Amino acid sequence: MSEKEFVEQEEIFSQVLRAGRRTYFFDVRETKAGDYYLTITESKKFTHDDGSFHYKKHKIYLYKEDFDAFKEMLNSSTDFIINEKGEEVISERHQKDFHKAKVEENGEVIENNTTESFTDISFEDI
Numbered sequence: 001m002s003e004k005e006f007v008e009q010e011e012i013f014s015q016v017l018r019a020g021r022r023t024y025f026f027d028v029r030e031t032k033a034g035d036y037y038l039t040i041t042e043s044k045k046f047t048h049d050d051g052s053f054h055y056k057k058h059k060i061y062l063y064k065e066d067f068d069a070f071k072e073m074l075n076s077s078t079d080f081i082i083n084e085k086g087e088e089v090i091s092e093r094h095q096k097d098f099h100k101a102k103v104e105e106n107g108e109v110i111e112n113n114t115t116e117s118f119t120d121i122s123f124e125d126i
Helices: 003-009 064-085
Strands: 013-019 022-030 036-047 053-063
Touching (some): 053 064
Antiparallel strands (some): 022 036, 036 053
8 A cells, every 4th residue: 555545545634432332432533635534433342152253343434514504413313312302311222121101000119129029939839
């Protein structure tokens, strides 16, 4: 690879956001014409049963002429989510032991706690 080709592929500015199994890379790169553009890469780690792993990557190329519309759509979408669902992260729904809450007819939420219905069994009883 020539020095010129290497420079064209070089990142001008880079930031990394780690979020659980996902990592987001925000990289400013240079076009052949000498202008800058942004790549946003999502990298997600997958682990196989044998302990080995691989990454799946998805990349978005964003050019200056699209920045204003992209920011407007991103802000509009994130504002909608916050206004509709609030800022609280409902992460327990992604946990393996999550159980949906029961809703009674009057609309009250009762936690569905499976440990309350568990009966201790002694091996002597068997």
